Amino acid sequence: MRILIVEDNEDLLESMRQILCDEFEIECATNGEEGLFLGLQNIYDLILLDVMLPELDGFEILRRLRAEHIMSPVLFVTAKDGLEDRVKGLDIGGDDYLVKPFQAPELKARIRALLRRAGSLTIDQTIRYRGIELFGREQEIKIDHVSMRLTIKQYELLEYLIQNKDKILTREQIYDRVWGFESDTTVAIVEVYIHHLRKKLEPFGYHKDIQTVRGIGYMLKETKV
Missing domain, CATH: 1.10.10.10 (Winged helix-like DNA-binding domain superfamily/Winged helix DNA-binding domain)
Known part of the structure; x- marks a missing residue:
C-alpha cells in the first residue's frame, strides 16, 4: 500500500517515514505545491497531510484534491489543535485529525482505522x-x-x-x-x-x-x- 506524507519539518517527516516504511510504500513532499502535484499525479491509499505548509496549506491541498474527485483518505497531522481547525479540516473532506506531538502506535492505529474504513484493509490485514x-x-x-x-x-x-x-x-x-x-x-x-x-x-x-x-x-x- 502507498502512503503520501506532506510535512515541511524534515526531522518529523523522516521519523514518520521510518515508523511506516516497514508496512507501507512511502512517498514524501516537503511543501504544499509538491504535495498537491504528487496527490494529483498518483493514486495513494492514504495521505498524511500537515496543515501549515509553505506555498499551499493543507486545507487548500485537500480542497483541490477533492475538486478533482481524488478521494484517498486524508489524515491531518498538525500542531493546530483548535476546535475550529478540526471542524474545518473535516468539513472540507478530511477523514481524521492527529495533533502533534503524537506517539507511533497512535499514528499506526489511526492509519489502520482509515484503511479499514476505506475498504483497503481488514482488522486481520x-x-x-x-x-x-x-x-x-x-x-x-x-x-x-x-x-x-x-x-x-x-x-x-x-x-x-x-x-x-x-x-x-x-x-x-x-x-x-x-x-x-x-x-x-x-x-x-x-x-x-x-x-x-x-x-x-x-x-x-x-x-x-x-x-x-x-x-x-x-x-x-x-x-x-
Whole structure:
C-alpha cells in the first residue's frame, strides 16, 4: 500500500517515514505545491497531510484534491489543535485529525482505522473483494474459499486492483506501482499480466470484473449479469 506524507519539518517527516516504511510504500513532499502535484499525479491509499505548509496549506491541498474527485483518505497531522481547525479540516473532506506531538502506535492505529474504513484493509490485514481474499502477511489468495497460486507480480497486480476497485487505473499507474520505473520491462507488460490474471480468475467467474477502459487502462468493477 502507498502512503503520501506532506510535512515541511524534515526531522518529523523522516521519523514518520521510518515508523511506516516497514508496512507501507512511502512517498514524501516537503511543501504544499509538491504535495498537491504528487496527490494529483498518483493514486495513494492514504495521505498524511500537515496543515501549515509553505506555498499551499493543507486545507487548500485537500480542497483541490477533492475538486478533482481524488478521494484517498486524508489524515491531518498538525500542531493546530483548535476546535475550529478540526471542524474545518473535516468539513472540507478530511477523514481524521492527529495533533502533534503524537506517539507511533497512535499514528499506526489511526492509519489502520482509515484503511479499514476505506475498504483497503481488514482488522486481520486481509483484503477482500467479493469472494476473493488476499492475506497480506503470507501473500496467500483464496477465491470462494479455494486456495489459488499466483506469481508475486500477479498477486501485487490483483492487490492493487482490489485496493482501487471502481477506480480507473491507467497502464502507467499500474506499471509504476507493480513494476516501478526502474524495471527493465516496458508498460506493455501490464496488458500481458492482466491477460494472465483474467485466465486465473475465469474458472470462478471474476475475470469479467477486470474491465478494459479503452485508451486509458483498467478498472476492477463488479459486472452485473
